[in-house]
Amino acid sequence: MSYYDTEATYTIGELAREFSITPRSIRFYEEQSLMNPARTGQNRIYGNKDRVRLKLILRGKRLGFSLAEVKKLFELYDSNPDSAVQLKTMLQLTEQKRAVLNQQLEDINTLMSELDDVETRCREELSELRRGNIA
Amino acid sequence: MSYYDTEATYTIGELAREFSITPRSIRFYEEQSLMNPARTGQNRIYGNKDRVRLKLILRGKRLGFSLAEVKKLFELYDSNPDSAVQLKTMLQLTEQKRAVLNQQLEDINTLMSELDDVETRCREELSELRRGNIA
DNA sequence: ATAGAGGTTTACGTTAACGTAAATTGCATA
DNA sequence: TATGCAATTTACGTTAACGTAAACCTCTAT
Incomplete structure (x- = not known):
């Protein structure tokens, strides 16, 4: 929200590589309403917020939460x-x-x-x- | 292994109630070679060792291990x-x-x-x- | 112009860990 | 003897979290 925000963006492939998962997984999380990235035409564009979200999802999974549970936590937090x-x-x-x-x-x-x-x-x-x- | 060992035994239903799971789950763990209880005719009879095993399985699950992983750990330990x-x-x-x-x-x-x-x-x-x- | 690398949707397949139902058995009690 | 409870086996159904394949677009490099 700052004047000159460091608005880095990522493609789905970049995020997938960074977190050692597949693009399919990321799309699946979106399908389950855990993310909602911007678009450039058809293509998904992820910002820093999206990246943090993804991090949280994966941490939740490591802790044994289901995606549904993670979603609930998001909704609570949001x-x-x-x-x-x-x-x-x-x-x-x-x-x-x-x-x-x-x-x-x-x-x-x-x-x-x-x-x-x-x-x-x-x-x-x-x-x-x-x-x-x-x- | 003591002379007069406190050899308590349990039925499948008793163990299921104690750990708040279903008999089906316990039979499934056996099917996956995670347990191997004694028999009285057709009926399964569980001893203290079996009870400990079950406890370990459930702890493993809470920690996010798959049954296959738990099995490996058992094999290692045994x-x-x-x-x-x-x-x-x-x-x-x-x-x-x-x-x-x-x-x-x-x-x-x-x-x-x-x-x-x-x-x-x-x-x-x-x-x-x-x-x-x-x- | 074409090939290749990445992106997209749609849709069916897969695995783990049981759930659930059906049919049977043995024991205890009314 | 009938009834009911707890156990058994067999077998098909279910859910979550993706995998995988097909068919398509779009940009960049040769």
């Missing part, structure tokens, strides 16, 4: 929440997500320490092997 | 790794998983702080509304 009801449902939703994320944190931590165990055992056995231990 | 080659591939795999988990941790943290932002903004607006602010 909507200028006027009514107290909307604000409250919004708070409820963030609480839900927070719970899921906390569970994931827990899961990750336990898995991490388990990986630690496996690794140390592996390394021990390896050094035993190197010492020429046959048993 | 295999008595004798050769140095196996040990090394094992270390490689744990490294890969660790990278994914770290990425997820990063994602979760940023998402968490974003949720914080949304929440505080919501609460502010709500208290404004309560003060009778119309604008």
Whole structure:
């Protein structure tokens, strides 16, 4: 919104390469109303905002959200929440997500320490092997 | 393995209820060679080990692993790794998983702080509304 | 002028992870 | 003995998130 905004643009192929996905995926996200890029005739033109959106979609996916869920989060974030009801449902939703994320944190931590165990055992056995231990 | 092992057993329905899934899912995991419970005639009988396995499967799913991936992890964990080659591939795999988990941790943290932002903004607006602010 | 690289739409195919229905079985209880 | 509950197998249906193919346009380079 600044006077001389750095308005970079991208083609679908450029974005696809940058994020290591296919153009098909990006078009699919648009089909699901997760994006709405500008056009130059037939061709899609993506701006910085679109690029950020795409980033958010992919982060959501990494966290196990479905595209439908990501869409809901977008709508929440985009909507200028006027009514107290909307604000409250919004708070409820963030609480839900927070719970899921906390569970994931827990899961990750336990898995991490388990990986630690496996690794140390592996390394021990390896050094035993190197010492020429046959048993 | 103790003398008098607390060998609890469970039916498929019991496990399903405990973990809030359907018997169908449990049978499916077996079909995919993720479990292999004992039988009493036709009926499946699950022991403590099986119950732990199921727990691990569900944790894996929460973390976004496919059943095939979970299976691989099981095989890794179960295999008595004798050769140095196996040990090394094992270390490689744990490294890969660790990278994914770290990425997820990063994602979760940023998402968490974003949720914080949304929440505080919501609460502010709500208290404004309560003060009778119309604008 | 033609070839090639990228873009477009339309539409059908694919995979994972179950859901769901049908038909059967065994056990316990009214 | 009949009824109902929980288990079983077999098999087809379903949804999400794309993959893939066909047929087309448009620009640039040779």
